[in-house]
Amino acid sequence: MLVAASGLRDLGKREDGRRYLGPGGDGSLSVRVPPPGDNQTDRDEAVPVRHGAPSSATSCAPAGACETAHVQRIAVLVSGAGSNLAALLGAGAETLGGRVVLVLSDRDGAGALTLATRAGVPTAVVRPADHDDRPGWDAAVLSAVEAAAADLVVLAGFARILGPAFPARFPTLNVHPSLLPAFPGAHAVSDALAWGVRLTGCTVHFVDAQVDHGPVVAQEAVAVEPGDTAERLHARIKTVEHRLLPACVALACAGRLWVDGRHVKVLPP
Numbered sequence: 001m002l003v004a005a006s007g008l009r010d011l012g013k014r015e016d017g018r019r020y021l022g023p024g025g026d027g028s029l030s031v032r033v034p035p036p037g038d039n040q041t042d043r044d045e046a047v048p049v050r051h052g053a054p055s056s057a058t059s060c061a062p063a064g065a066c067e068t069a070h071v072q073r074i075a076v077l078v079s080g081a082g083s084n085l086a087a088l089l090g091a092g093a094e095t096l097g098g099r100v101v102l103v104l105s106d107r108d109g110a111g112a113l114t115l116a117t118r119a120g121v122p123t124a125v126v127r128p129a130d131h132d133d134r135p136g137w138d139a140a141v142l143s144a145v146e147a148a149a150a151d152l153v154v155l156a157g158f159a160r161i162l163g164p165a166f167p168a169r170f171p172t173l174n175v176h177p178s179l180l181p182a183f184p185g186a187h188a189v190s191d192a193l194a195w196g197v198r199l200t201g202c203t204v205h206f207v208d209a210q211v212d213h214g215p216v217v218a219q220e221a222v223a224v225e226p227g228d229t230a231e232r233l234h235a236r237i238k239t240v241e242h243r244l245l246p247a248c249v250a251l252a253c254a255g256r257l258w259v260d261g262r263h264v265k266v267l268p269p
Helices: 083-096 111-118 134-147 165-169 188-195 230-253
Strands: 002-004 021-023 029-031 072-078 098-105 123-125 152-155 172-176 199-206 216-223 257-260 263-266
Touching: 072 083, 072 111, 072 230, 083 098, 083 111, 083 230, 098 111, 098 134, 098 230, 111 123, 134 165, 152 230, 172 230, 188 199, 188 230, 199 230, 216 230, 230 257
Parallel strands: 072 098, 072 152, 098 123, 152 172
Antiparallel strands: 002 216, 021 029, 172 199, 199 216, 257 263
16 A cells, blocks of 8 residues: 655646756745746756755656666665665666665675675765764765765665755655654664554655654555564565665656655656
């Protein structure tokens, strides 16, 4: 069962049949319809979601497959084995409308780094222990992602909290194993079992300055079965994550996500 983001609705076609995204004065995202005579009206394109200054050099076709010259560059942050990274790599650049250009971990030996190396994707390790303080580590992670010229960042099992400068610089998606706002934090699956809920699931959301708090892109429910353990339930949730996360990344790469406050609206192709 797919549960759409709160406030999700089809905005419909504009008069010229095209959709344009750009940041509003407060940093939120809004749709811009070019006035008559605008030199962009002869191009059917959408600028991908971003929370900084727009870049005319990056554009994707609304259908989801980017033009060859403008394939979106994706940085994936990981801490563990990398099953969600494997789902993204398995989907491929044509399906995602983007290419994974960096896999960054906060720890040596993460299985996801091995997956990335086998796929020919550059990797980086930025360990908190190698930095004097939290701001220093935050700056090092930000610098590594900037060096990769990423357009979009995906947290795929990343076990660290990023500083507020990060989501302000890059549009960042996270996948979380619960139906947020229920059960945020690192123990979402065991917390759901402890509360005795009948349904939990997973959420893909934009990252903001708070933990597991940003605007919801999509959610899918997973039933809690009698006798479930955290391991069994989490395994079923991961199966859903492996489908939902690539789908949301593809929407972001296609420029079809419009963030308006706490609402994420999906623009039609």
